[in-house]
Amino acid sequence: MSKKILLAGAVLAVLAPAGAFAQSSAGGAAAGGATGAAAGAIVGGPIGAAVGGVTGAIVGGLASEQQPRFRQYVVQQNVPSYRYQEEVRVGAVLPSSGVEYYEVPAEYGVKNYRYTVVNETPVLVEPGTRRIVQIVR
Incomplete structure (x- = not known):
């Protein structure tokens, strides 16, 4: 062993x-x-x-060293937070209505995902499925 x-x-x-x-x-x-x-x-x-x-x-989303800078970017954008009743976790699927998704700026190198804020926490989401793929810490 x-x-x-x-x-x-x-x-x-x-x-x-x-x-x-x-x-x-x-x-x-x-x-x-x-x-x-x-x-x-x-x-x-x-x-x-x-x-x-x-x-x-x-x-493959945001590298760990990029997360604080991206989080600060999201705060500066003053994106409204969506109130989600379920646990905010990777793999959770967000509702089809009521959630706004935003483009990730090219400087972060994330092309296939969008971001939003859920319960005051930035997350990366796969737009086709609305599935959370990364929680930005």
Whole structure:
């Protein structure tokens, strides 16, 4: 068992630079999803691959170092907050009416998502499904 943990740690260390690159590339979500799936498969088999793929794809949104600057941008835009009765979490689907979605400025490198503010929290949303893909911290 300890050999598997050591092997998984070594593989994750090797894949970490690929994950970092995926955040800055145009195909960040796809590359991040592939990297996360590969790492998850090694650690946890098929279920780990599924979880790793979802987590990696989410990272393809805003890189962690961009989040504070983007959050400040959203505050400056004075975007109204939508009051949502459910838990604000990745994967939650927002209602089809009553929520305004806004373009993410090009400087943040996020092309396929929109943003909105839900319960005073900025989130990235997939416009076709209205699914929250990232909570901006």
